[in-house]
Amino acid sequence: MSKFFVFIDQFKGQALPASWEVVTAARQLADQAGGSVSALVFGPEAEALAQTAIHYGADEALACADATLSDYRPEAYTSLLAQLAKEHSPQAVLFPTTTRGRELAGMLAIDLESGVLPDVTAINLQDGKLVATRPIYAGKLLAKVVCNATPQLLTLRARAFGKPAADSSRSGSVSSVAAALAEGDIASKVVDYAAGDGRVSLGDAGVIISGGRGVATNPNLTPPAEITDAKEKEIWLAHQGFALLTELAEVLGAAVGASRAAVDAGYVPYAHQVGQTGKVVSPDLYIAAGISGAIQHLAGMRTSKVIVAINKDADAPIFKVARFGVVGDLYELLPALTQAFKERLNK
Amino acid sequence: MFVKQVPDSAAKITVENGVVNWGDAPLVINPWDEYAVEAALLLAEKHGGEVTAYSLGDENAKEALKHALAMGCQQAVLISDPALANADTAAVARALAAAAQKDGADLALFGKQAIDWDSGVTPSMTARVLGWPALSLVAAVPALDPAGKTIKVERAIEEGRQVVESRLPAALSIVKDYAEPRYPSFMGIRKAAQAQIPSWTLADLGISAPANTVETLEISAPPAREVSNEIITGDSPADIAAKLVDKIIGEGVL
Ligand SMILES: Cc1cc2nc3c(=O)[nH]c(=O)nc-3n(C[C@H](O)[C@H](O)[C@H](O)COP(=O)(O)OP(=O)(O)OC[C@H]3O[C@@H](n4cnc5c(N)ncnc54)[C@H](O)[C@@H]3O)c2cc1C
Numbered sequence: 001m002s003k004f005f006v007f008i009d010q011f012k013g014q015a016l017p018a019s020w021e022v023v024t025a026a027r028q029l030a031d032q033a034g035g036s037v038s039a040l041v042f043g044p045e046a047e048a049l050a051q052t053a054i055h056y057g058a059d060e061a062l063a064c065a066d067a068t069l070s071d072y073r074p075e076a077y078t079s080l081l082a083q084l085a086k087e088h089s090p091q092a093v094l095f096p097t098t099t100r101g102r103e104l105a106g107m108l109a110i111d112l113e114s115g116v117l118p119d120v121t122a123i124n125l126q127d128g129k130l131v132a133t134r135p136i137y138a139g140k141l142l143a144k145v146v147c148n149a150t151p152q153l154l155t156l157r158a159r160a161f162g163k164p165a166a167d168s169s170r171s172g173s174v175s176s177v178a179a180a181l182a183e184g185d186i187a188s189k190v191v192d193y194a195a196g197d198g199r200v201s202l203g204d205a206g207v208i209i210s211g212g213r214g215v216a217t218n219p220n221l222t223p224p225a226e227i228t229d230a231k232e233k234e235i236w237l238a239h240q241g242f243a244l245l246t247e248l249a250e251v252l253g254a255a256v257g258a259s260r261a262a263v264d265a266g267y268v269p270y271a272h273q274v275g276q277t278g279k280v281v282s283p284d285l286y287i288a289a290g291i292s293g294a295i296q297h298l299a300g301m302r303t304s305k306v307i308v309a310i311n312k313d314a315d316a317p318i319f320k321v322a323r324f325g326v327v328g329d330l331y332e333l334l335p336a337l338t339q340a341f342k343e344r345l346n347k
Numbered sequence: 348m349f350v351k352q353v354p355d356s357a358a359k360i361t362v363e364n365g366v367v368n369w370g371d372a373p374l375v376i377n378p379w380d381e382y383a384v385e386a387a388l389l390l391a392e393k394h395g396g397e398v399t400a401y402s403l404g405d406e407n408a409k410e411a412l413k414h415a416l417a418m419g420c421q422q423a424v425l426i427s428d429p430a431l432a433n434a435d436t437a438a439v440a441r442a443l444a445a446a447a448q449k450d451g452a453d454l455a456l457f458g459k460q461a462i463d464w465d466s467g468v469t470p471s472m473t474a475r476v477l478g479w480p481a482l483s484l485v486a487a488v489p490a491l492d493p494a495g496k497t498i499k500v501e502r503a504i505e506e507g508r509q510v511v512e513s514r515l516p517a518a519l520s521i522v523k524d525y526a527e528p529r530y531p532s533f534m535g536i537r538k539a540a541q542a543q544i545p546s547w548t549l550a551d552l553g554i555s556a557p558a559n560t561v562e563t564l565e566i567s568a569p570p571a572r573e574v575s576n577e578i579i580t581g582d583s584p585a586d587i588a589a590k591l592v593d594k595i596i597g598e599g600v601l
Contacts, residue, residue: 011505011506012506074471074474074480074481074483075480075481078475098505099483099484099504099505102466102467102468102471103468103471103481103483104471105468106436106440106468106469106471106472106475107471107472107474107475107481109436109437109468109472109560110437110440110472110475110476111475113437113558113560114437114560115435115436115437115559115560115561116436116437116466116468116472116561117561118465118466118467118468119465119466119467131564135465135569136463136464136465136566137354137360137367137462137463137464137465138356138462138465139569140359140360140568140569141360141362141367141566141567141568141569142566142567142568142569143464143563143565143566144563144564144565144566144567145561145562145563145564146561146562146564147560147561147562148560148561148562149560187479187480187513187514187517188480188482188511188512188513188514188517189511189512189513190509190510190511191499191510191511191512192508192509192510193507193508193509193510194507194508195506195507196505196506196507196508201505203505206600207600207601252601270503270522270523270524271503271505276356276462277356277378277379277462277523284600284601285595285598285600285601295356295357296356296357299356302572305598305600306595306598306600307574308591308595319576319578320574320576321574322574322576323574323575323576323577323598324576324577324578324579324591324594324595325576325577325578325579326578326579326587326591327578327580328584328587332584333584333587333588335584336583336584336585336587336588337588337591337592339585339588340585340588340589340591340592341592344592344593344596345601
């Protein structure tokens with residue numbers, strides 16, 4: 001019977017929602033293959049998260065809350081993954097395509113002399129093997145790949161495998177496992193952490209409102225007199241523009257994205273960047289305001305379900321990928337849009 | 348530090364009979380790797396040491412190495428062997444690790460990922476082959492002590508900023524926040540043009556062909572996406588907004 005391992009990616013006791021999507025995908029594979037799903041949960045709240053994994057479709061969970069795993073450290077996590085994989089011989093180990101997921105899948109492949117199929121968007125089970133589809137060249141092409149060693153290691157792209165649904169009546173066993181490495185065997189140590197602004201989480205967002213260089217172009221706003229530097233004036237203007245995006249994002253529970261031009265100009269931190277050299281996102285709704293739609297930006301968002309473009313320039317390439325477009329000034333349209341959504345959604 | 352030669356990101360990429368084609372678009376150094384070159388140069392300027400750029404690939408990859416040399420790397424080495432023609436990421440990692448070991452490197456620097464296959468696993472895989480700590484998404488190196496064999500890095504993780512201390516040698520993947528890559532200088536470009544770049548085979552690295560486990564069955568163009576564009580117009584922003592909201596809600600995505 002084939003066993004599917006799912007690594008639950010968590011940070012400070014909070015699972016990344018993409019982890020549950022992977023459990024759901026693994027459940028479907030296991031049902032097809034006549035196999036079972038084991039969730040692997042390391043770090044704080046491991047036992048509670050293990051229960052949640054079972055609600056999402058795992059048959060059992062292996063949990064380790066050992067202090068050496070409180071902070072994610074790749075060596076400590078990989079060694080335990082490798083040990084458990086050797087003990088249980090799973091057919092495949094599935095990870096969400098997060099930074100940690102990719103990193104661990106790669107390292108585990110080395111330990112187990114296997115290979116890794118990263119950022120997979122579709123899986124077919126053929127003769128007992130997982131044949132994976134993954135976008136390459138920024139989504140311009142698709143590659144069908146297979147890993148001819150066992151276990152097969154895959155990372156699954158967020159939002160590519162359907163919405164997970166929890167069933168709190170599901171039950172399964174949670175076994176607690178011991179860490180593979182002692183503190184002294186781990187070469188690195190986390191000594192400090194500062195949380196980000198929390199408005200980023202682009203990978204998981206169902207709705208993203210993104211701004212580009214256009215957000216800093218309002219001719220009707222005058223920066224306060226104490227700002228004399230031209231660059232600072234521009235950034236002040238950009239912040240007024242991004243404030244309009246943020247208001248709309250709040251009404252829709254959305255994340256705020258940005259083009260590289262907006263990031264490079266210092267309007268928002270890099271963590272917001274969508275595109276080939278930023279985040280690749282795939283929300284249900286992507287609203288692009290003041291973004292021209294350069295190929296590298298499209299590479300990061302073109303698989304969004306519904307794209308809305310707001311741009312002054314009717315010839316902007318963003319309109320080619322947009323389901324709905326508005327040719328106009330974002331400074332006028334965004335407040336009106338926020339107001340209209342508030343009314344329609346009763347907020 | 349490791350660089351890769353890739354098609355320009357604006358290239359129109361097509362596929363014919365399973366062969367990827369980027370027309371006459373230029374091959375360029377992977378943009379992520381430029382940040383790693385910059386980081387390597389800054390670290391060597393501050394803490395001493397030499398920067399060697401390695402690339403695995405065919406003769407084309409020498410262009411990426413020349414770019415790295417023009418930016419200021421001291422040496423460049425091409426890792427090239429017919430047995431690596433279809434190397435998967437694990438096989439690549441084993442070859443890169445052998446190169447780092449042969450040269451007795453203290454730090455291996457990588458870009459975050461390559462924009463051709465977008466795998467993003469080579470840095471951590473190479474680290475694992477070497478048995479070195481993998482420090483990814485590094486945005487700054489506030490402390491480095493080559494003699495004491497310690498390093499402190501600031502990582503730009505999704506959740507915020509994290510400071511990690513580690514033993515050396517270590518493998519780092521560098522992100523954009525580190526520093527804007529410098530432009531190659533005129534002198535650098537001349538030097539790079541004249542440079543003899545050695546090619547190392549697997550035998551030179553002292554390893555046999557690493558096993559390939561990942562097989563590419565097919566490469567295809569994605570199904571064309573039918574987007575029906577609709578431009579929303581109206582008498583006023585409020586009017587347009589009301590229509591747009593109706594349309595969006597009609598798509599059932601909220
Ligand atoms: C190797 C490489 C990697 C790259 N990676 C990325 C990436 O990851 N992500 C990314 O986004 N880009 C990336 N780029 C950059 C990309 O090529 C573009 O330069 C960038 O996306 C442009 O950003 P923009 O659309 O905000 O700015 P611009 O192209 O300047 O567009 C601004 C738009 O705003 C509109 N506008 C102005 N004022 C208003 C207003 N008041 N109301 C409405 N519309 C207005 C204008 O009509 C214009 O279309 C990359 C480039 C390279 C070479």
